[in-house]
Amino acid sequence: MKKKVMTMVLAASMLLGMAGCGSSSANDSAAANGNTAGGDQAVAGTEKNDASGNAEGGSQEGTLTVWCWDSFNVDAMKEAGKLYQKDHPDVNINVVETVSSDIQTLVQTYAMSGELDALPDIFLMDDQVFAKYLQNYPDVFADLTDSGIAFADFAEAKVANSVKDGKNYGVPYDSNTVIACYRKDYLDQAGYTIDDLTDITWDRFIEIGKDVLDKTGMPMLTNVQGEPDLLNMILQSAGISVFDEDGKISLVNNDGLKEAMNVYMDLINAGILQEQTDWSGYQGSINNGTVVGTINGSWICATITSTDQAEQEGNWAVTNMPKLNDYPGATNYSAQGGSTWAISSSSKNYDLAVDFFKTTWAGSTEFYDNILSQLGAIATYLPAADSDAYNQVSDYFGGEAIYSKIVSYGSNIPTINKGIYWSEEKEALGTALTNVLNGSSDLDSAIEEAQATIEFNIGQ
Incomplete structure (x- = not known):
């Protein structure tokens, strides 16, 4: 049986590699969620997991086994475990650090x-692929x-x-709430404040x-070349879907x-959106002060x-993003990246896992205060906006x-x-943007080609 599973793991890895799941190459792992290394705050020791067929999974009574990637997410889950154990000292939280792509591979493998x-009680799944795996x-x-679980609180x-x-x-x-971040000192040099860029x-x-560029020489924004992340943020801000x-x-x-793509091209043509070759260049443009913001x-x-x-x-100052001009339903709000917890259907601890979430991730502002102050983790849990930690300056x-503003x-x-075809859509739209910007295609032709490419790749 192990040989059979190992064969399926390898096959699944190849399929996932060809499909291109998860966040952009720019945003893998820590970058995709703003994750930074956290402290060593063990609840039950952190195991390492991979897609080699030697996964630390399964469900045992009294122990919640959790798969998630990056030390940031591991530490956040451990904080949840520590809070839960105050009133449930006999419950063990076993957090197994597992790369995001490996979680996807293992879910596919064990399902097939x-x-x-063999799956854990709880696992973390990238928001961009959650619907695909659920389908x-x-x-x-x-x-x-x-x-x-009070889903209305999120x-x-x-x-x-x-x-x-x-x-x-x-x-x-x-x-995964989108924010616009700008250098106030650069804006001040050009005679603007953060209020001028709000709503x-x-x-x-x-x-x-254009005015800021003329007066300071600094472009307003930065983005990774060929990545349609900003385009997708503009689309969602106006309630626009590329799926029927x-x-x-x-x-x-x-x-x-078309309107969103025209905005992106206008930003490039005006010289106020600077494209970088990769994620490192993107981060560098922010940290080195060569752009006003992002x-x-x-x-x-x-x-x-x-x-x-x-x-x-x-x-630095934070505000909301611009909205499409005179477009029905357009707002100044959108989403990008992020992840969501799931409970395995095979878990022997379903009731325990549910109670764990109701007590921590879906029920405690104290917990969100802790992971904000200790890890910098920002919640999508709405009651957290009223807590003392979220209202600290x-x-x-x-x-x-x-932080209260972001919530x-x-x-x-x-x-x-x-x-469910986010990765296919993303790749095709990225190519379309590139082709229009380099002059190898006009907008309508690029969109038609993108649709044809996606339909071919997904068999529609």
Whole structure:
């Protein structure tokens, strides 16, 4: 049987590699969620896991085994375990550090082999692929709809990532709320304040951006070349989906998509969006002060504060993103990246796992205060916005209470149908943007080619 499973693991790895699941190459692992290394706060010791067929999984009574990636997420789950153990000292929380792509491989492998008992009680899943795995391997995920978990206490758009046919299959974890971050000192040189960039349209943003560029020589924004992350943020902010109600790709004749792509091209042509060759270049442009700011998921705060340039402290400010001009339903709010917890359908500890989540991730502002102050983890749990920790000011961000602001932004994000072919959509739209910008294709032709490519790749 082990040989059979090993063969399926390798096959699944190849399939996943070809499909290209997960966050962008720029945002893998820690970068995708703003994750930074946390402390060594063991609840039950951290194991290492991989897709070699030697996975530390399975379900044992009285022990909740958890798979998640990166020390940041491991430490956050351990903090949840420590809080839960105050009133449940006999419960063991066994956190097994497992790379995101390996979790996807192992879920696929054990689902295909029918060995669901090899899965842990709880695992973390990238928001961008949650719907795909839920669609393809529904028997893996426990139905949490009637569990008593208060899903209404989380940002609706975040919850939607793990909903299928009106039923809930995941517990939201980190905030993927989009924020716009700008250097106040650069804005001041050009005669602007953060208020001038709050609740504005992209047309107004471009006007300001041109003026700031003329006066300071600094482009307003930075992005990774060929990555359509900003484009997707613009789309969701206006409630625009590139999938129809039946889950079919819908790029051609999608007026919202064309408008969003035109905004991106206007930013490039005006010289106020600087494209970088890779994620390191993106981070460097922020930390080295060669751009005014960036628009990304709230986890980008970790990158902003990681610079060793002391003069940046106190010179950053946070606001919402621009919105599409005069587009029906357009808002200044969106989402990018993030992840969600799932309970395995095979868990012997379903009731325990549910109670654990109801007590911690879905029920304790104390817990969210702890992981914010200790790890910098920002919640999508709405009640956290009223806590003392979330209303403390950040010296780095000019003495502003940015965390309560971020949580409040999350409640305004439009919910859209993201479909199950996110990775295919992302790759095709990235190629379309590149082809239009380098002049090898016009906008309509690039969109048509992108749709044809996706339809071919997914067999529609």
